Amino acid sequence: MNDYGLDGLGPWILHETARLTGDAISVQMLLDAGADPNSADHAGLAPLHYGVQNGDTMVTTYLLGANADPNARDSLGRTSLHHAAMHDGNPRILFLLVAGGADPRAKANDGHQPLHFALRRDPHHQTVTALIELGGANDLTPLQLASLRGDSLTVVSLLARRDRQPPNPNETDALGWGPMHFAVASGSPGTVAVLLANGAAANSPAIGGITPLDLAILRASEPVLQLLACATGADNPPEGLAIAAELPHQDDCAIPPPEEPPWSLYLENDMLRPPWKTDSDQWYTNGFRFAYTPKRMTVRDEDRERRVQWMVGQHMFTPSNLIRV
Structure with a gap:
């Protein structure tokens, strides 16, 4: 039986506490009892990875204070800074990690830096701004x-x-x-x-x-x-x-919507019926890659209101000014 009373389960408890509860006091108690802050689970994730995903500054502070490695990598080569940029993106977490020695320009196995993840996931640009200040954009021209x-x-x-x-x-x-x-x-x-x-x-x-x-x-x-x-x-x-x-506020050079939907909906992968009641026997994509042609579909919602929607990539857009058909 180890120092904190649970033979072989201490690392698991520390991971779960950092991941699920955000209970900084419990994290500190486990660390004081001898839990390893750098133990990795089956995905290579350490407690610090989970702590920063939740955006918990106290958990992050306690783990770094217990010598958790801010540059430890998971099985995909992502550091805690990558995970912070991918999830909550709390600028305080970013500053804590870099102050603790995290490399703001660390590259994952696929070459992505924390900045690349923040650019996709940070709608308010706060994470991006913090990473720029911390040197995460120093490789840019x-x-x-x-x-x-x-x-x-x-x-x-x-x-x-x-x-x-x-x-x-x-x-x-x-x-x-x-x-x-x-x-x-x-x-x-x-x-x-x-x-x-x-x-x-x-x-x-x-x-x-x-x-x-x-x-x-x-x-x-x-x-x-x-x-x-x-x-x-x-x-x-x-x-x-x-x-x-x-989209609203159309420019004159924007593509005018056709009078009749000219594009069929089709799949490159599996074919599935849409979850709506449609006016015709149309199909749409449920795969990770949509066909390259822009797709327009007429659907009926729960109130049986018909509307035009566009499908682009993996995203569906309903015009704010609904077009009745």
């Missing part, structure tokens, strides 16, 4: 960093400089994220517009396939979506850009 900050004036000055060769507006980082990805993630239409005017690609995929459009959808950025739609042209829209036609 000046243009990429200015785009990430949404600093359109700096982007203009960098692209317009005459004393030396201006930076490439499509230069990417190791994962294929270019200035446009970062500008879209910043939510700054002005920065996106400046980049578009200087030749930045509107919908270039990074490694893994994520495009600026995907980021705009994840962040529900309607003005940026409209800019991307305008940049690609209404005659030959790229994947999914027909959604811009159904």
Whole structure:
């Protein structure tokens, strides 16, 4: 029997306490009784990984005080800073981890840094801002960093400089994220517009396939979506850009919605019926990859109100100004 009275179960209890309860006092008691703060479970996750996922500053403080390794990696090569950026994104947690020795530029097995996770999951940009301050964006070029900050004036000055060769507006980082990805993630239409005017690609995929459009959808950025739609042209829209036609505050160059739904709904993987009662025998995707054609469907909700919805990627959008059909 070990020091804290549960033979072989101490590490499990510490993991579960950090993961489920957020009870900092219990965590401290277990640590005082001899629980190992660096023990890993079957997924390589240590108690600190679980503590930061919950955004619990006290649990994080106690674990770091007990010499928990802030750079310990799970089976995917992700550190506690990766997990903090993926989940709660509490800036206090980020500062605690870096103060405790966490590497803000640590790369997971797939090459992703904490910043990449924050760009996908941080709607208010607080985590991104904290990571920039902590050095998590130090691998970026000046243009990429200015785009990430949404600093359109700096982007203009960098692209317009005459004393030396201006930076490439499509230069990417190791994962294929270019200035446009970062500008879209910043939510700054002005920065996106400046980049578009200087030749930045509107919908270039990074490694893994994520495009600026995907980021705009994840962040529900309607003005940026409209800019991307305008940049690609209404005659030959790229994947999914027909959604811009159904968003409010349409620009003149946005794709006008057709009178009749011209696109069928189909799967590349398994075929499943939609969970709604539809007007016709249509099918839609339930796989991880949707077909590349923009898809429009007419559905009926519980109140039997018919409405038009667009499916793009793995997201479904209902126009705020419902179109009755």
